[in-house]
Amino acid sequence: MDHPLINPKPMTDKMFLRFSRFIQDELGIKMPEVKKLMLQSRILKRLRKLGINSFEEYHDYVFSPQGLKDELGLMIDVVTTKKTDFFREPKHFNYLVETALPRILGFRTNPYKVQMVVWSAGCSTGEEPYTLAMVLSEFARTQKKFDFKVIGTDISGDALRKARMGIYDSEKAEPIPQVYKKRYLLKSKDKSRRLVRVTPQLRYVVDFRIHNLMEKRFNIRISPDIIFFRNVMIYFSRETQEQVLCNLCRRLKPNGLIFTGHSETLTGLAVPLVSLAPTVYRKK
Ligand SMILES: C[S@@+](CC[C@H](N)C(=O)[O-])C[C@H]1O[C@@H](n2cnc3c(N)ncnc32)[C@H](O)[C@@H]1O
Numbered sequence: 289m290d291h292p293l294i295n296p297k298p299m300t301d302k303m304f305l306r307f308s309r310f311i312q313d314e315l316g317i318k319m320p321e322v323k324k325l326m327l328q329s330r331i332l333k334r335l336r337k338l339g340i341n342s343f344e345e346y347h348d349y350v351f352s353p354q355g356l357k358d359e360l361g362l363m364i365d366v367v368t369t370k371k372t373d374f375f376r377e378p379k380h381f382n383y384l385v386e387t388a389l390p391r392i393l394g395f396r397t398n399p400y401k402v403q404m405v406v407w408s409a410g411c412s413t414g415e416e417p418y419t420l421a422m423v424l425s426e427f428a429r430t431q432k433k434f435d436f437k438v439i440g441t442d443i444s445g446d447a448l449r450k451a452r453m454g455i456y457d458s459e460k461a462e463p464i465p466q467v468y469k470k471r472y473l474l475k476s477k478d479k480s481r482r483l484v485r486v487t488p489q490l491r492y493v494v495d496f497r498i499h500n501l502m503e504k505r506f507n508i509r510i511s512p513d514i515i516f517f518r519n520v521m522i523y524f525s526r527e528t529q530e531q532v533l534c535n536l537c538r539r540l541k542p543n544g545l546i547f548t549g550h551s552e553t554l555t556g557l558a559v560p561l562v563s564l565a566p567t568v569y570r571k572k
């Protein structure tokens with residue numbers, strides 16, 4: 289239940305500093321002074337949900353032992369930016385199938401079927417990992433020795449819940465090529481609800497896990513061949529970008545690839561990556 293009448297006094301500078309420091313230190317997300325109004329309006333959603341009428345009281349609650357257990361994840365859900373799309377920055381998916389996969393498979397000496405692991409790091413509500421799963425499934429139809437698994441991770445539990453459900457408004461599915469829509473999406477039986485759902489076969493090949501990219505440890509043993517790390521580090525400071533990229537590189541298989549967002553540049557970062565194509569990098 290919402291409490292729409294909750295109308296607290298504006299967030300003080302001191303409170304902003306406390307919230308922003310936590311977000312920067314723990315999530316890596318830059319939170320300069322200019323973002324104060326945005327942060328305030330996002331956190332206000334939680335105050336209205338809980339019926340709390342001051343940012344101070346909310347702050348004390350969220351960082352109390354009970355709040356750390358019950359509320360912190362929900363605060364993280366509202367402070368993260370989760371904009372994403374199916375087939376976002378589509379050139380990457382062409383590059384993946386036409387150049388990257390044949391190249392990586394060429395390195396393989398093992399004649400038997402080997403499972404390739406692709407990690408969507410900062411996967412939001414699942415559109416990116418499901419796009420990968422569609423494209424890789426199509427590739428697998430023609431390459432009998434090819435098998436794959438997609439892992440999607442994010443810091444937001446709410447985003448991951450939506451991702452696991454795999455249910456989207458049909459407008460969201462518009463960028464998906466028609467042939468893929470037929471093969472990988474189911475339409476809602478209830479025609480008044482314009483919804484689609486990813487098929488169980490596609491959901492089966494994508495594994496979603498909660499993971500904070502600021503943490504060095506990753507509770508998934510397998511090393512990825514490819515990491516899609518797109519439109520996440522744009523929110524990080526240069527120092528955090530370097531730290532997180534180095535950590536991802538440690539996880540990546542030798543010769544593995546990292547794809548970044550089109551507006552994200554690695555210029556000037558001390559990371560063990562060489563450029564292969566715009567926003568596509570190979571581990572040194
Ligand atoms: C803008 S979305 C990008 C989604 C997708 N990669 C794409 O390009 O469409 C950024 C995602 O990164 C996640 N994120 C931000 N900081 C994170 C962190 N420290 N660890 C894990 N995920 C994080 C957010 O929750 C959000 O879902």
